[in-house]
Amino acid sequence: MSTGPLDDEPPGPAEASGPPSVPRGGGREAITRAARESFAERGYHGTSIRDIARRAGLSLSALYHWHAGKQELLAALIEESIDEYFRRCDAALRAAGDDPAGRLAALVRATVEYRVSRRVESTIATSEWRNLEPQHRERLDGMRAAATRLWADLIDDGVARGAFRCAHPGDARRAVIAACNAIAQWYEPHTHGGLDVTDLVDRYTAIALRIVDCR
Amino acid sequence: MSTGPLDDEPPGPAEASGPPSVPRGGGREAITRAARESFAERGYHGTSIRDIARRAGLSLSALYHWHAGKQELLAALIEESIDEYFRRCDAALRAAGDDPAGRLAALVRATVEYRVSRRVESTIATSEWRNLEPQHRERLDGMRAAATRLWADLIDDGVARGAFRCAHPGDARRAVIAACNAIAQWYEPHTHGGLDVTDLVDRYTAIALRIVDCR
C-alpha cells in the first residue's frame, strides 16, 4: 500500500533476463527481516539499528540506503502487518454467507490463522504501537479502526437479527478479539506443533460463539 | 487505594508525631511513582532515568540514593504488582464457597477490579516482562505461574465436577484471562467513568461463565 514499488523483492536474479541490480548482501529484504525479528525480541527501543544491521549481515550505512530510518522501519513493518490482516478478514467475510454465526466463524478463522502464521508481526503491531510517531500513528489508527469495525458490525448485526443474545455486544467483541489475539503470545510452533491449526480454529470458533451467546 | 504519596510508612508531615525522617523531596515514593508512570507511557527502554528523576522533581543522584538502578526499579514495580494481584485472587477464593461457578465469578471479580484499579501497573507487568534480567525474571515467573494455576485448578475442577462443559479447559482459561486482562488496555476512567465497575464485573462474569460453558 505504501512503501514503494520495490517493497516485495528486488527484480529476481532470473538467469535468462538481464541482471537488473541484484542486491549482493540481501538488500532491503534482509534488513526488513532482521528488523522484524529484533523488534519482536527486544522491542523498538531495546533494539539499535546496529543490532539490525549486524543481524542482516550488512553495515549501518546499507540500512540507511534502503530505509529512511529506524522509525520508518517500524512503521512499515506494522503497516504491512495490519494491511495483510485486514485483507485476510475482508476476503474471509466476502467468501462467507449471510448467516451471522457463519460470518463470525469466518472472522475467527481469519484471525486465528493470522495470529498463528504471523506471530512475530502480531507481537510487534500490538506492543510497539505506542512507539509510532504521530504522523504514522494517525494513519495506521484508521486501518486498525477499520478492522475493529468489521467485528463490531458483524456482532451488532447478529444481535439485531436475534442470532446472538449477548447483552453487551461491545464487551463480547472485545472479549473475542482479546482471546484470539492472545494466541500469538502463547502459541509456540515447536511446543504446540502437534496441535493442528484447524483444531485451534474450531476451538476458538466455539468459544466465540459462546461469548456472543449464539442461539 | 494504592499509590498515594503516603501509601507506605513515611510518616506524614503530621504536626504532632515528630521525629522519623520526612524526605523533603518526596523521596523513594516520588521516584517509584514517577518510574511507574514513565514505564507505562513509554516502556522500559523508552524511558531514561533522567525522565524519571525529572518527573519526580529530583536529581539523578537522588534516584540512586533510593534505588539500586533502573532494572531494580522495574523489577520492584512488577513484583509489587503481581504480588498484590495474587493476594487479591487468593483472598477472593478463600471468601468464595465451593461452587465452581461462584469461584469463577470470584476470580473474575478480583481480576476485573484489579485491572481497572491498577491499569498502569497492569500495563507494565504484561508488556515489560521481557526486559527483566534473568535473575528477576526467574523469581517472578514463579509468581506468575502460581496465579495461572489458580485459574487452571478452578476450571479443571469445574469440568471434573460437571459444572463446566467446555471441551478444552486450557483454551477456555486462556480466553477468560485474555478477555479480563485486556480491560486494562481499553478502559479509561474518564471515558468509561459512567460505567460502574460492578457492572463491568457482572458483564465479564457472564462472559466467563459462557466461555467455560457453565450449565
Next chain:
DNA sequence: CGAAACCTATCGATCGTCCGTTCGGCGGCC
C-alpha cells in the same frame, strides 16, 4: 569496440547527543 559517465549497493569513519552509573560535596536536623 572502447572509454568515459553514470548508477547501485555497500563500506568505514565520524558527528553530536543521550545513556546508566559513579563520585565527592553540602545544607539542615538529631
Next chain:
DNA sequence: GGCCGCCGAACGGACGATCGATAGGTTTCG
C-alpha cells in the same frame, strides 16, 4: 558532629544519523 536527603559534575560507552569513498555493473556515445 554525624548522618540523612539531596545535588552537580563527570565518565565511558552506545545511540541514531550523516558523510564521502569505492567496487562493480550499465548506459551512453564517439
